[in-house]
Amino acid sequence: MPDPPRVAIIGVGLIGGSIGLALRQRGLAQEVVGVGRRMASLEKARELGAIDRGTTNLVEGVADADWVIIATPVDSIVDTVTAVASAAPRATITDAGSTKAQICREIKQLPPSEPGRPAPGTHFIGSHPLAGGHRTGPEHARADLLVDRLVLVTPEDNTPPGLVERTKEFWEALGAEVVLLSPEEHDRALAATSHLPHLIAAALASATPEEWLQLTGAGWGDTTRIAAGSPQLWTQIFTQNRAAVLDALRRFEHRLAQFDAALSGGDVPALTLELQEAKRIRDAVGD
Amino acid sequence: MPDPPRVAIIGVGLIGGSIGLALRQRGLAQEVVGVGRRMASLEKARELGAIDRGTTNLVEGVADADWVIIATPVDSIVDTVTAVASAAPRATITDAGSTKAQICREIKQLPPSEPGRPAPGTHFIGSHPLAGGHRTGPEHARADLLVDRLVLVTPEDNTPPGLVERTKEFWEALGAEVVLLSPEEHDRALAATSHLPHLIAAALASATPEEWLQLTGAGWGDTTRIAAGSPQLWTQIFTQNRAAVLDALRRFEHRLAQFDAALSGGDVPALTLELQEAKRIRDAVGD
Numbered sequence: 001m002p003d004p005p006r007v008a009i010i011g012v013g014l015i016g017g018s019i020g021l022a023l024r025q026r027g028l029a030q031e032v033v034g035v036g037r038r039m040a041s042l043e044k045a046r047e048l049g050a051i052d053r054g055t056t057n058l059v060e061g062v063a064d065a066d067w068v069i070i071a072t073p074v075d076s077i078v079d080t081v082t083a084v085a086s087a088a089p090r091a092t093i094t095d096a097g098s099t100k101a102q103i104c105r106e107i108k109q110l111p112p113s114e115p116g117r118p119a120p121g122t123h124f125i126g127s128h129p130l131a132g133g134h135r136t137g138p139e140h141a142r143a144d145l146l147v148d149r150l151v152l153v154t155p156e157d158n159t160p161p162g163l164v165e166r167t168k169e170f171w172e173a174l175g176a177e178v179v180l181l182s183p184e185e186h187d188r189a190l191a192a193t194s195h196l197p198h199l200i201a202a203a204l205a206s207a208t209p210e211e212w213l214q215l216t217g218a219g220w221g222d223t224t225r226i227a228a229g230s231p232q233l234w235t236q237i238f239t240q241n242r243a244a245v246l247d248a249l250r251r252f253e254h255r256l257a258q259f260d261a262a263l264s265g266g267d268v269p270a271l272t273l274e275l276q277e278a279k280r281i282r283d284a285v286g287d
Numbered sequence: 288m289p290d291p292p293r294v295a296i297i298g299v300g301l302i303g304g305s306i307g308l309a310l311r312q313r314g315l316a317q318e319v320v321g322v323g324r325r326m327a328s329l330e331k332a333r334e335l336g337a338i339d340r341g342t343t344n345l346v347e348g349v350a351d352a353d354w355v356i357i358a359t360p361v362d363s364i365v366d367t368v369t370a371v372a373s374a375a376p377r378a379t380i381t382d383a384g385s386t387k388a389q390i391c392r393e394i395k396q397l398p399p400s401e402p403g404r405p406a407p408g409t410h411f412i413g414s415h416p417l418a419g420g421h422r423t424g425p426e427h428a429r430a431d432l433l434v435d436r437l438v439l440v441t442p443e444d445n446t447p448p449g450l451v452e453r454t455k456e457f458w459e460a461l462g463a464e465v466v467l468l469s470p471e472e473h474d475r476a477l478a479a480t481s482h483l484p485h486l487i488a489a490a491l492a493s494a495t496p497e498e499w500l501q502l503t504g505a506g507w508g509d510t511t512r513i514a515a516g517s518p519q520l521w522t523q524i525f526t527q528n529r530a531a532v533l534d535a536l537r538r539f540e541h542r543l544a545q546f547d548a549a550l551s552g553g554d555v556p557a558l559t560l561e562l563q564e565a566k567r568i569r570d571a572v573g574d
Binding site: 198224249253272 | 476
């Protein structure tokens with residue numbers, strides 16, 4: 001990027017705030033404008049150094065932007081892209097949502113905001129930084145949140161190669177490593193690696209009788225940690241990626257049935273083999 | 288304890304080593320003897336300060352002991368108690384095993400090692416420090432491993448009150464908080480709070496297609512972390528506590544079926560309610 005671009009971040013929470021902090025600390029943006037619903041949050045983000053200025057007015061916030069990063073809950077991304085494409089028709093738009101297929105499909109079908117303008121889909125490419133967690137809000141934002149983390153970028157068949165390249169460079173400049181995959185492939189993979197774990201963690205937490213909660217240790221704590229995430233955000237994610245999450249759930253149930261059969265049947269060698277296979281896969285990822 | 292006792296620790300791994308370190312650093316023992324199968328491990332434990340001396344000969348190691356702590360895999364605890372009770376008939380014996388009901392039941396039924404001697408069960412009480420994790424070995428031992436952690440102590444109907452009291456004081460002197468419950472209650476609770484989470488974490492790791500492992504983030508990492516534990520040790524735990532683990536698994540499957548129904552049926556409010564209930568329970572425990 002020869003001239004540092006003007007960047008607007010819509011939704012200055014953990015992810016949006018961390019992007020802003022990194023852009024500003026690395027001198028990668030001429031200006032970072034935060035767009036949000038509440039001035040109090042935007043003011044906090046400004047005090048933390050995540051944005052140069054904040055506004056609750058999207059049209060005003062994105063007016064001069066070269067880049068617009070949408071870091072809002074997944075259900076509002078399509079409408080936000082529509083509004084941004086109308087207010088800033090030259091801006092490159094990406095997002096940070098945990099689901100991609102439905103969002104990218106709907107954006108691709110958006111008509112131009114005015115006759116003669118390009119359709120919003122020609123300026124949009126999906127992104128998903130694999131960072132964050134159960135803590136939310138700009139107060140947990142960190143300039144190094146994306147350093148050495150993966151950002152999944154999801155071009156489609158007709159995405160201009162220049163848009164893919166620019167977006168890759170954008171995330172790499174923040175210290176992240178970029179992996180390209182289609183929106184559908186993204187959603188199938190993330191169903192297994194992120195959405196199913198959340199469902200399982202939640203079911204496990206709920207299945208623990210409350211009188212025994214004081215007897216939980218580090219294992220229960222780790223295994224259920226993400227169940228503390230926002231029910232509203234996760235309802236949106238599960239609903240957007242329902243088919244792939246259900247597929248992943250069937251695979252899990254199949255494996256659980258193998259454990260169940262080995263344990264119920266008192267088949268000690270089979271149980272050890274199941275645990276060895278699980279350890280092999282877990283060890284392949286590391287801490 | 289007016290005179291600091293002589294303590295023998297059988298199995299100087301993470302838990303045994305941490306107990307030894309704490310006893311020695313706090314000046315709570317006249318001598319800490321480590322008993323193990325391999326001199327190399329014992330020598331390492333001695334270098335780390337976890338024991339004063341080590342031996343592979345159990346009879347010699349426990350001969351002068353006032354206290355014997357058995358920190359071996361659960362399947363060998365009963366045999367070890369038998370051997371200790373014969374070699375050190377006056378010693379107070381406890382263990383650090385993750386299961387209690389089968390072990391305590393079998394120990395209660397052990398005959399005296401010689402006619403006229405008290406049965407081993409009169410000197411034994413079960414303990415389970417809720418500490419440790421997927422890392423094992425004396426190199427991960429820490430003098431503060433038990434500080435502010437729970438140790439579950441499992442007296443039975445006929446356990447002498449003095450034995451309960453001594454054991455409580457032993458663990459409290461290491462900084463732990465003691466909770467008393469029956470061996471059966473312990474196993475039902477731990478099935479839900481520790482053993483089921485391990486089973487679920489293992490099934491989840493195994494259910495993740497390997498080509499997507501590079502796309503895992505902190506959520507998958509947390510949720511599957513304990514699947515890296517020893518397959519051999521966990522096979523023993525599951526086998527010893529099979530009935531209670533299967534009960535806990537049924538409760539989990541019931542909750543998972545509720546999530547499944549809400550998701551499959553597209554019942555958004557029901558899904559949010561399930562996630563809210565899970566979050567409520569997870570938040571009650573804290574980080």
